[in-house]
Each structure stands twice: as C-alpha cells, then as structure tokens.
Amino acid sequence: xxxxxxxxxxxxxxxxxxxxxxxxxxxxxxxxxxxxxxxxxxxxxxxxxxxxxxxxxxxxxxxxxxxxxxxxxxxxxxxxxxxxxxxxxxxxxxxxxxxxxxxxxxxxxxxxxxxxxxxxxxxxxxxxxxxxxxxxxxxxxxxxxxxxxxxxxxxxxxxxxxxxxxxxxxxxxxxxxxxxxxxxxxxxxxxxxxxxxxxxxxxxxxxxxxxxxxxxxxxxxxxxxxxxxxxxxxxxxxxxxxxxxxxxxxxxxxxxxxxxxxxxxxxxxxxxxxxxxxxxxxxxxxxxxxxxxxxxxxxxxxxxxxxxxxxxxxxxxxxxxxxxxxxxxxx
Amino acid sequence: xxxxxxxxxxxxxxxxxxxxxxxxxxxxxxxxxxxxxxxxxxxxxxxxxxxxxxxxxxxxxxxxxxxxxxxxxxxxxxxxxxxxxxxxxxxxxxxxxxxxxxxxxxxxxxxxxxxxxxxxxxxxxxxxxxxxxxxxxxxxxxxxxxxxxxxxxxxxxxxxxxxxxxxxxxxxxxxxxxxxxxxxxxxxxxxxxxxxxxxxxxxxxxxxxxxxxxxxx
Numbered sequence: 141x142x143x144x145x146x147x148x149x150x151x152x153x154x155x156x157x158x159x160x161x162x163x164x165x166x167x168x169x170x171x172x173x174x175x176x177x178x179x180x181x182x183x184x185x186x187x188x189x190x191x192x193x194x195x196x197x198x199x200x201x202x203x204x205x206x207x208x209x210x211x212x213x214x215x216x217x218x219x220x221x222x223x224x225x226x227x228x229x230x231x232x233x234x235x236x237x238x239x240x241x242x243x244x245x246x247x248x249x250x251x252x253x254x255x256x257x258x259x260x261x262x263x264x265x266x267x268x269x270x271x272x273x274x275x276x277x278x279x280x281x282x283x284x285x286x287x288x289x290x291x292x293x294x295x296x297x298x299x300x301x302x303x304x305x306x307x308x309x310x311x312x313x314x315x316x317x318x319x320x321x322x323x324x325x326x327x328x329x330x331x332x333x334x335x336x337x338x339x340x341x342x343x344x345x346x347x348x349x350x351x352x353x354x355x356x357x358x359x360x361x362x363x364x365x366x367x368x369x370x371x372x373x374x375x376x377x378x379x380x381x382x383x384x385x386x387x388x389x390x391x392x393x394x395x396x397x398x399x400x401x402x403x404x405x406x407x408x409x410x411x412x413x414x415x416x417x418x419x420x421x422x423x424x425x426x427x428x429x430x431x432x433x434x435x436x437x438x439x440x441x442x443x444x445x446x447x448x449x450x451x452x453x454x455x456x457x458x459x460x461x462x463x464x465x466x467x468x469x470x471x
Numbered sequence: 472x473x474x475x476x477x478x479x480x481x482x483x484x485x486x487x488x489x490x491x492x493x494x495x496x497x498x499x500x501x502x503x504x505x506x507x508x509x510x511x512x513x514x515x516x517x518x519x520x521x522x523x524x525x526x527x528x529x530x531x532x533x534x535x536x537x538x539x540x541x542x543x544x545x546x547x548x549x550x551x552x553x554x555x556x557x558x559x560x561x562x563x564x565x566x567x568x569x570x571x572x573x574x575x576x577x578x579x580x581x582x583x584x585x586x587x588x589x590x591x592x593x594x595x596x597x598x599x600x601x602x603x604x605x606x607x608x609x610x611x612x613x614x615x616x617x618x619x620x621x622x623x624x625x626x627x628x629x630x631x632x633x634x635x636x637x638x639x640x641x642x643x644x645x646x647x648x649x650x651x652x653x654x655x656x657x658x659x660x661x662x663x664x665x666x667x668x669x670x671x672x673x674x675x676x677x678x679x680x681x682x683x684x685x686x687x688x
Contacts, residue, residue: 184598248599261584267513267569274514283513285566291510308565310558329507330551331559332566
C-alpha cells in the first residue's frame with residue numbers, strides 16, 4: 141500500500157495521486173485536515189515504529205506495517221486544520237500529536253519515504269545546505285551571514301553586485317541589494333542576515349526522481365523567477381538536456397542527502413560552470429510539468445509503486461519464513 | 472574560551488558558565504544573536520567572528536561549545552517586534568545550525584537539521600534506536616531506581632555498570648551524539664537526552680576535559 145500524506149488540493153499531492161490511480165496502485169490519502177478527529181497508536185520495534193491511525197473517513201484505518209511507500213507533503217498543523225476547529229487548543233494539540241507520530245514514523249521506517257522529514261529539514265538552513273552542496277562538488281555562491289553592516293560593505297566591495305535572502309526557508313524571496321536597501325543596512329544588527337555574490341547566467345531547475353533527471357531551463361528577467369508575476373515579469377520554461385556529468389552529480393547529491401526526489405536550482409554561467417543554489421526536498425514540480433510536459437509526477441508514482449512491490453515481496457517472504465518457523469516439529 | 476549556548480533562564484547553563492569561569496566560560500544567549508559582530512562565510516569560514524556575553528570575538532578564540540538548547544523560541548525575543556518574532560527565531564535557528572556545524576572547535580552536541588543539539592528524537596524514537604542497537608528499554612520504569620549516567624565521547628560519569636557503559640556507548644554511536652545523558656532503571660535504559668544538566672562537578676570536569684583534549688588535537 142502507498143500512503144500520501146498532506147492536504148488534498150495541494151498540486152504535487154494531487155498530481156502523484158492521479159498518476160498512482162491511473163497506474164492501478166493501492167493508494168490511500170491520509171488527509172491532514174482529519175488529524176484532530178483521528179486516533180493514533182504507536183509502538184517501538186527494531187524495524188521502526190508500529191503505527192496505527194484511525195480516521196473519520198471511510199477506509200481511514202491505516203496499519204503502517206502494510207505501507208510499502210509514502211509520499212509526504214505536510215503543511216504546518218495549524219494551517220491544515222479546518223477553520224471551525226483551528227482555534228481550539230485541545231484540537232490543535234491532538235492534531236499536532238498525530239502529525240508528530242507521522243513524522244517520527246517517516247524518520248525511522250525502513251520503507252521508502254519521499255522524503256524523510258529529517259532529510260528534508262536540511263533545507264530549513266540555507267547556509268548549512270550550501271556547505272553540504274559544496275562538499276558534493278558543486279560550485280556555490282560566496283555567501284556572508286552577518287549582523288555587522290561593515291562586513292556587508294566589505295563583502296560588496298569584494299564581489300560587486302549582491303543579493304540577499306532569508307537564512308531559513310521562511311519569507312525566502314531573493315532581492316538585489318540596491319543603494320536604497322544599503323540605507324537600511326544598520327537593520328542587520330537585529331538578526332543574522334544572508335548576502336550572496338550575484339551569479340550571472342541562465343537558471344536551470346533539475347528534478348531528480350530516483351535515477352531519472354528532468355532539466356528545465358528558466359528564461360526570465362526577474363531576480364527570483366518564482367515571484368516574477370509580482371514584478372510584471374514573464375517566465376518561459378523549456379525542457380533541456382544538461383551535461384551527463386552535471387546530471388550524475390545531481391543524482392549523487394540527492395541520494396547522499398537521503399532524498400529520493402529533489403528540485404535542484406542551478407545557474408549555468410557564461411564561462412560554462414554550473415553553480416548550485418539550493419536543493420528543494422519537496423519540489424512543487426507541477427509548475428514545471430505543466431509548462432514542459434516532462435512526466436515528473438509519473439516518475440514519482442512509478443518510484444513509489446516499485447518500492448511498494450519490493451516491500452510486499454519482502455513481507456511475503458518474511459511471513460513465509462515465519463510460518464515455517466512456527467510449524468510444530470514432529471519427532 | 473568555552474561558550475555555553477543557552478538561555479539566561481537556564482540555571483544549568485548559568486552554573487556551567489560559572490564553573491568554567493577560570494577557562495573563559497561565557498554564555499551565548501539569544502540576545503547575543505541580535506547584536507553587531509557576527510560574521511560567518513560559506514563555503515569557507517575563515518576570519519569569522521561571533522558574539523557572546525555581549526562582546527564580539529574572533530572565532531579563533533573559541534575552544535569549545537556546549538549547546539544547552541534544541542532551539543531558540545520566538546517567545547524569548549522580547550526586544551523584537553511581536554509580529555516579527557517567529558520569523559527572526561526561524562532565521563536565528565537556521566543560522567545557528569549552519570554556524571555550529573561549521574565550527575572547527577569541538578561542539579557538544581553538533582547540530583542536526585532539526586535541533587541545535589544532536590538528534591531531535593522523541594523518547595519513542597530513542598526506543599527504536601535502542602531496539603536496533605540491542606539495548607534493553609525499561610518498561611515500566613521503577614522510579615526510585617532510576618540513575619543518570621553522562622556519556623561524553625569515550626568518557627562517562629555516574630558510576631555505571633559495565634553493561635550500562637556498553638549500552639550508553641551504543642546509543643552515542645547510533646545517534647551520532649558525543650554527549651548524552653542516559654537514565655537507567657537497573658541496566659535497562661529509561662530515558663535519553665542530548666542535553667544533560669551536568670549538575671555535578673564530576674560531569675562538568677569530564678566535559679571540560681573532553682573539550683580541551685579535542686581542542687588540543
């Protein structure tokens with residue numbers, strides 16, 4: 141059985157659900173909106189947590205020993221809860237306990253999870269992830285995190301044009317440091333702020349799904365193409381082929397980060413180097429898929445189905461061995 | 472200098488700083504994260520600086536860090552406008568994960584992506600780790616027999632039995648944490664924390680010896 145966890149209506153969750161249904165998979169959606177009205181039982185075992193969830197909808201009883209693969213797109217508990225119960229403290233606490241049980245299960249299970257929460261959390265610290273990316277052999281932009289305005293001025297003198305963005309994943313919109321923003325530079329004393337050298341070139345988003353690689357060239361004049369519409373800028377997305385060694389580095393980095401699926405932000409520079417900015421562990425791939433017709437959701441569905449089949453075969457084997465061992469020995 | 476990353480309200484953190492005053496113990500508080508003087512570069516952090524005890528200092532002065540908190544809470548940031556506290560807390564935590572992970576001096580414990588101090592595991596996740604490492608878990612716990620042993624690298628403090636030493640060492644290896652407080656009920660594990668209080672002098676001396684040995688190496 142394959143479990144999808146999140147809130148129906150979410151683009152990637154719905155897309156994977158559609159593909160799995162079309163391919164005839166045994167799939168269940170664990171709707172996060174039901175958390176406050178569900179119950180959970182958790183027990184520890186060497187192979188992971190034995191989790192059992194009973195929800196309010198039909199077919200909502202889930203024994204996680206039967207789960208062979210899972211696709212996670214959770215949102216914050218408070219965001220998922222329906223309006224009528226979101227304000228109730230006990231409901232929030234109850235829902236939060238269910239969500240935490242799911243996260244704990246996903247982090248310790250030996251079955252395929254796209255992606256394990258602990259591996260996804262690396263993306264919550266951009267400079268931490270950037271250091272890992274550099275260790276995996278990609279060029280990364282020179283980056284400064286500071287509370288010292290004079291350090292920013294020295295960094296700007298060294299690198300010229302700078303961009304700034306969040307250190308965490310919150311409010312993470314890329315902006316260019318202009319003369320106007322330099323006037324507010326003293327504000328960096330309030331909290332560590334991240335600055336990066338500007339890297340010229342063409343943006344390429346690479347989606348890795350298992351061993352499959354889908355590369356999309358992004359043509360836009362916006363500082364941050366994800367928010368181009370806010371600045372009346374256009375975005376054009378085109379499927380491209382990237383050099384095999386770059387594709388291999390993307391595959392290898394994704395696997396070594398403990399991820400099965402990733403959305404990697406690269407920039408191909410005029411001097412033909414490939415600079416990596418970020419690895420998104422829960423990519424909103426439908427945006428790229430809709431423009432390019434690259435079958436990313438289908439690839440994710442097939443990856444989940446393969447993992448589920450392997451899991452069921454393994455379980456069948458274990459059960460068979462278990463039955464043999466339980467046979468009475470006749471003298 | 473040994474920095475203790477913790478809150479002014481954490482008495483255990485303040486006691487550590489006091490006990491280590493002779494070797495330059497200093498509290499690195501949430502307030503210090505909002506002061507001029509932090510400089511951290513990626514991918515190579517050379518000639519960086521940090522702020523502790525309200526003073527900016529070169530990174531080379533740091534010989535060790537003990538982390539006494541899993542995160543900085545938004546509620547602590549009373550000097551930040553209320554509507555920005557969640558955001559600033561997220562930024563500070565994201566920064567500290569990167570900074571602590573990059574430090575060349577010993578750090579107890581190194582951060583993970585989900586905690587500033589080792590793995591952010593619930594007790595049930597520790598139970599799974601224990602089961603996988605063939606470490607018995609006390610269930611139910613006999614409260615009057617529980618005793619804490621502090622493990623730090625190859626060292627331990629708290630008069631453990633040979634089995635307890637073996638089990639604690641296995642949990643350190645399984646979690647990747649160099650510093651663990653393990654509560655035992657008999658020889659079975661009852662609870663685990665990556666932030667032991669280090670309340671007695673023996674545990675504090677052991678941790679200091681570990682930091683100084685690793686810094687010298």
